[in-house]
Amino acid sequence: MAFAVSLLGRKKKVVECTPLLEENFKKQKEKLETILLPSAGAEETGLIVHTELCTGCGNCVVACPVDVANDPHGAGMGCAPTNDRVIFKVVDGKVLASNIKECRRFGKSKVLCYACIDPCPTGAIEFV
Amino acid sequence: MYTCTGCALLCEDIEVIVENNRIKETRNTCRHGAARMKGCMNRLVPSIAQKPADIESSIRKAAELLRNAKSPMLFGLDNSTCEAQAKGIQLARKMNAIIDDTSSFCQGLLIEKILREKLRTCSLDDIRNRADVLVYWGSDAQDSQPRHLSRFSYFPRGESRQRGYEEDRLAIAIDVRESNTAKICKGHFYRIPPKGDREFILALIEALSGKPPAYDTKNMLGLASILKKAEFGAIFVGIGLTYSIKNDFEILTALADMLPRFNIMPMVGHYNMRGFNEALFKETGFANRVQFEGNAVQDNKYSIIEALKTKSIDAIVIVGSDPVLSLPRSIIPHLASIPVICVNPCQTFTSRISTVNIPCAASGVESAGSAVRMDGKVIGLKKIIENNYMTDEDIIKRLMEAV
Numbered sequence: 001m002a003f004a005v006s007l008l009g010r011k012k013k014v015v016e017c018t019p020l021l022e023e024n025f026k027k028q029k030e031k032l033e034t035i036l037l038p039s040a041g042a043e044e045t046g047l048i049v050h051t052e053l054c055t056g057c058g059n060c061v062v063a064c065p066v067d068v069a070n071d072p073h074g075a076g077m078g079c080a081p082t083n084d085r086v087i088f089k090v091v092d093g094k095v096l097a098s099n100i101k102e103c104r105r106f107g108k109s110k111v112l113c114y115a116c117i118d119p120c121p122t123g124a125i126e127f128v
Numbered sequence: 129m130y131t132c133t134g135c136a137l138l139c140e141d142i143e144v145i146v147e148n149n150r151i152k153e154t155r156n157t158c159r160h161g162a163a164r165m166k167g168c169m170n171r172l173v174p175s176i177a178q179k180p181a182d183i184e185s186s187i188r189k190a191a192e193l194l195r196n197a198k199s200p201m202l203f204g205l206d207n208s209t210c211e212a213q214a215k216g217i218q219l220a221r222k223m224n225a226i227i228d229d230t231s232s233f234c235q236g237l238l239i240e241k242i243l244r245e246k247l248r249t250c251s252l253d254d255i256r257n258r259a260d261v262l263v264y265w266g267s268d269a270q271d272s273q274p275r276h277l278s279r280f281s282y283f284p285r286g287e288s289r290q291r292g293y294e295e296d297r298l299a300i301a302i303d304v305r306e307s308n309t310a311k312i313c314k315g316h317f318y319r320i321p322p323k324g325d326r327e328f329i330l331a332l333i334e335a336l337s338g339k340p341p342a343y344d345t346k347n348m349l350g351l352a353s354i355l356k357k358a359e360f361g362a363i364f365v366g367i368g369l370t371y372s373i374k375n376d377f378e379i380l381t382a383l384a385d386m387l388p389r390f391n392i393m394p395m396v397g398h399y400n401m402r403g404f405n406e407a408l409f410k411e412t413g414f415a416n417r418v419q420f421e422g423n424a425v426q427d428n429k430y431s432i433i434e435a436l437k438t439k440s441i442d443a444i445v446i447v448g449s450d451p452v453l454s455l456p457r458s459i460i461p462h463l464a465s466i467p468v469i470c471v472n473p474c475q476t477f478t479s480r481i482s483t484v485n486i487p488c489a490a491s492g493v494e495s496a497g498s499a500v501r502m503d504g505k506v507i508g509l510k511k512i513i514e515n516n517y518m519t520d521e522d523i524i525k526r527l528m529e530a531v
Contacts, residue, residue, distance in 0.1 A: 056158040057274040059312075062283040063293065076292075078256060078275075078284030080129075080141035080156040093159030119283060119293075121270055121308035 007036070046105065046127040047116075049095055056093035059119035064088055066102045088116065095124070131509050133207070133492035134161030135273045136396035136502035137252075137280070149513050151493070158274035165493055165512075168474030172487040183486065187523065190445070190484045191530030193467040194223060197443035201226040203432050204449030204471075205520075206398035209497025209509060212521035213400065213407045216447060219528045221420045226441060229404045230449060232416045232431035235394045237377060238370055239405045240415035242394065242504075247384055250362070250391040252503045257286035261358035263300045266325065267366020267395040268307035273502075276395075277312065281362070288360075298354065302328065303368060316354075318347060325372035329379050336386045361390035367397075396502040399492075403500035436462045443467045445527070447520055448491075452477035471523050489517035497521070 006012040014020060014036065020029040058078075061067055067075040067086040074082030081089055087099050100106060104113040105127065116125050132139045134157065144165065145153040154162045174186040181189070194200055202220045205213045206229050220227035231239060241247045255262070262281050269276040277283055282299045289296040301310035302318045302325075310317040320328050331341035335352035355361065365380070373380060384392055396402050405415040412424035417431045428434055432451060435441045436459040443466055452460055453476065463481065470482035473490040489495040492509040494517055501507050518526075 054159070055271070055274050056160075056162065057270060058156070058158070058278040059283055062278045068285065068292075072285070076285050078279040080143070090156050090158070092153055093157055093162035119277075119312060121311040 007032075047097055047100065047103065048126045048128060049097055050124045050126065051094040053122045053124035054094045055122060055124075056090045056095065058088075058090050058095070060095060060116040060125055061086065061088040061090060063115050063119045065113070065115055066099075066104060070102070130165075130512055131492055131499075131507055132157050132161035132165060133399040133490075133499065133509065134158065134164040136399050136402060137273050137275055138399060138499055138501045138507040139275055139279065140507060144512055146513060149515070151512065160274060167490060167493065170475040172470070172472050172475050172479055172485055174487060175482075175485045177483060178480075183518070186484050186486050187526050188530065190469040190486060191527055193443050193469060193483065194445065194527065194531050197223075197467070199226070199441050200443045200445070201228065201432070201435060201441040202445045202447070203228055203451065204230070204445075204447040205404050206230050206401040207448035207491065208400060208404075208520045209491045209495070209499060210400065210403045210407060210506070211497045212447070212491070212519065212524060213404050215521050215524040215528065217408060217411050219445075219524050219531070220418075221424075222528055223531055224421045226417075226419045226430045226435060227408065228417050228430060228432050228435070229401065230398060230454065231401050231405055233433060233455075234367060234398075234401065235365075235370055235396055236405060236416040237374055238365055238392070238394045239396075239402060240409070241377065241381070242392065243406065243409045243415060246381055247392045248390070249393060249503070251505055252280040252393070252501065253505075254360075254391075255362050255393070256280045256284050256289075258288045258360040259286075259362050260289065260296060261298050261300070261354060261361040261390075263302065263355075263361065263363045263390075264309045264313065265302045265363055265365055266304075266368020266370070266372065267364050268303070268309045269364060269366070269395060270308040270312060272366075272397060273395065276364075277309070281364070282312065300351070300354070318351065323372050325369050326376060326379060329373070329383050333379075333383055333386055355387055355390070358387075358389055361387065362393055363387075363390055364393050364395050366395045370394075394502060400499040402502055402504060403498075406500055406504070433459060436460075441466065443469070445469045445471065446478055446482075447471045447524070448473075448488075450476040450478045452481060471520055473517070486523055487517060488520040488523055489515065491520065495519040495521075 070085035104111050130142045132142045143155040144151050151166050174183045176189045205216045242249050283293050285292045299313045300316040301313040304322050331343035331348050334341040335348040341348040409415045414426035419425050419430045468482040469484045470479045471486045479485050493512050496511040497509050
C-alpha cells in the first residue's frame with residue numbers, strides 16, 4: 001500500500017518494485033505503466049499542458065492567482081507578462097508552464113487550486 | 129512590442145524572435161495570431177492567366193482589364209492598413225466603381241448603426257476597467273477573438289474591477305450551441321433555437337418592463353434582474369445575432385434603450401474591417417455597398433453577393449480577401465467568368481481562379497501602417513521583417529495611376 005501511494009505521488013517508479021520485473025507479473029507491470037502513462041509528462045505539481053488542445057487564449061495566464069500577484073500590471077491586467085515570475089506564458093500560440101515552484105499546488109502548504117483549469121474551455125490544462 | 133493582425137483585437141503586446149529574416153517565434157499571440165504573423169505556407173506569385181509573370185506586367189495587365197471594364201468592383205481591404213483602404217476608396221471613386229467589403233455579409237449593419245450613433249458603444253479599455261456584466265450574444269469570442277476574454281472582458285483586473293472575474297464580473301452567453309465561450313459562462317448560458325434571437329429579445333424587453341414574458345418566463349425574469357442591477361454592462365454582438373435579426377435591427381435598438389447602462393460592441397473578425405467601414409463612412413456617409421457615380425449611393429444590390437448574383441459587374445479587384453472561400457458556391461461561377469485581379473500576400477482559393485495575381489507584403493509584418501480596433505481605436509502597426517514585396521497601398525496607387 002505504501003508503495004502504491006508513493007507510486008501515485010510519483011515518488012517511486014514501477015520498476016522499483018522488484019517482483020514486478022519477474023516474468024509472472026509482466027501483464028501487471030504493463031497495465032500499471034499504461035495507467036500511469038498520462039502522468040509521465042507532468043510537472044512536480046502534477047500539471048500537464050496538452051499543447052495540441054491549447055489555443056493560446058491566455059485565460060490561464062490572467063486567471064492564475066500567482067501570476068496576478070507576481071505581475072499585477074502585466075498578466076493581472078490581461079496584458080503580456082512583464083517579468084519572469086509568472087507561471088504561465090504563451091509561446092507560438094501555446095501555453096508553457098514555468099516557475100512551477102510558485103504554484104499553489106506545490107510545497108508543504110499546498111492547496112487544491114483550480115484557477116488555471118476552470119477558465120480553459122478546451123481542457124488543455126490538467127492536473128494528475 | 130508589435131501588433132498582431134490576427135483579428136480585430138489588434139493585440140499590441142506581441143514579442144517576436146526573428147531569425148534569417150523570418151519570424152521564428154511569437155510570444156503572447158494566440159494560435160491564430162501566431163499563424164498569421166509567421167506568414168503563409170504558399171506565397172502568391174505574380175501571374176497573368178495563371179501563367180507566371182513579373183510584377184510590372186501583372187500591374188499593367190490589371191490596369192488594362194480595369195480600363196476596359198464598364199462596371200468594375202473593388203472588394204476586400206479588410207486585411208489592409210487604413211492607408212491602403214484610403215487609396216482603395218480613391219481608386220473606386222476614380223473608376224466610378226462599386227466598392228464593398230466582407231462587412232456586407234458580416235457586421236456592416238451594426239457598425240453603420242454605431243457610426244450613425246444609433247447605438248451606444250464604448251472602448252475595450254472601458255470594458256476592462258469598468259464592466260461588471262458581459263453578454264456574449266451570438267458570439268464565440270473564445271474561438272473567434274481568442275484573447276478577448278483574457279485581455280479585455282472577463283478575466284483581467286481593471287481599475288474598478290480589482291477582483292476580476294472571481295467576484296467582480298459576470299459573463300452571460302446567449303447562443304444556439306454551447307460554444308467555448310458558453311462553457312466559460314457556465315451557469316449563465318441561455319440556449320436559444322436558431323433564428324430565436326428576435327423572440328428572445330422581445331421576451332427580454334417584456335421582462336425588463338416588468339411584464340411576465342411569454343417565453344421562458346423564469347429564466348427571462350432572472351436574466352432581466354441581472355441586467356437591471358449592472359453598473360456598467362457590455363453586449364458583445366456576434367454574427368449569430370446580426371444574421372438572425374438583420375431585417376429587424378430596430379429591436380436591438382429598443383433593447384439597448386431599455387438598458388441605459390449597457391454598451392454595444394460589434395465582434396469584428398478581420399483585423400481592419402471597422403477601419404474600412406469608418407473610412408468609407410467618412411467619405412460617403414455609408415459603411416459599405418457603395419457605387420461611385422457622381423454622388424456615392426448605397427444599395428443592397430451593390431453588395432458582393434447581390435452584384436455576383438445579378439451578374440452586374442464585369443471585373444473585380446479583390447484585395448486581401450478570399451471570396452471563393454467565404455461566399456455561397458452558387459454565385460462563384462460568375463466570379464470565375466469575369467476578370468479577377470487578386471492582391472494578396474498568400475495563395476488563396478480566389479487566387480486560383482484569378483486572371484491576374486499580384487503578391488503584396490503582409491501588413492503588420494512586412495509593412496507598417498495603422499488599423500482600427502473593433503471598438504474604433506486606431507492602433508499603429510510596425511514593420512517586423514524587411515523584404516521586396518510592394519505594399520497593397522503601393523499596388524493600389526500604381527493601379528490608380530495606370531487606370
